[in-house]
Amino acid sequence: xxxxxxxxxxxxxxxxxxxxxxxxxxxxxxxxxxxxxxxxxxxxxxxxxxxxxxxxxxxxxxxxxxxxxxxxxxxxxxxxxxxxxxxxxxxxxxxxxxxxxxxxxxxxxxxxxxxxxxxxxxxxxxxxxxxxxxxxxxxxxxxxxxx
Numbered sequence: 001x002x003x004x005x006x007x008x009x010x011x012x013x014x015x016x017x018x019x020x021x022x023x024x025x026x027x028x029x030x031x032x033x034x035x036x037x038x039x040x041x042x043x044x045x046x047x048x049x050x051x052x053x054x055x056x057x058x059x060x061x062x063x064x065x066x067x068x069x070x071x072x073x074x075x076x077x078x079x080x081x082x083x084x085x086x087x088x089x090x091x092x093x094x095x096x097x098x099x100x101x102x103x104x105x106x107x108x109x110x111x112x113x114x115x116x117x118x119x120x121x122x123x124x125x126x127x128x129x130x131x132x133x134x135x136x137x138x139x140x141x142x143x144x145x146x147x
Contacts, residue, residue: 072116
């Protein structure tokens with residue numbers, strides 16, 4: 001993974017992060033956020049995975065139904081955020097649309113993705129911290145604007 005700070009204005013930093021082949025996207029981006037001390041940000045990404053898993057949140061079971069994509073796929077669009085979770089650590093929430101070789105797509109919550117050949121990510125840090133709290137009624141952690 002390589003990164004570059006491309007702008008810094010009024011407490012807001014903008015980074016470009018480029019992941020290398022074989023890196024797991026969620027783990028690498030979480031490490032990046034931890035290393036840079038990012039506690040609130042939005043992110044967008046494009047690139048490709050050799051394989052990935054997205055999820056669809058089932059409100060009835062309060063869990064993600066995994067949707068494996070066991071083939072090379074294009075990251076047509078990925079959008080998400082970084083916040084601080086209940087454990088005090090950086091927490092990513094990313095949704096992705098993945099393009100398959102025949103033009104079909106798979107999409108959902110990005111659970112994991114192995115980069116091949118690259119993932120290009122723009123991270124726009126906010127000057128304020130964001131807090132993500134587990135909602136027991138929903139079974140999921142959501143950004144809490146009152147925290």
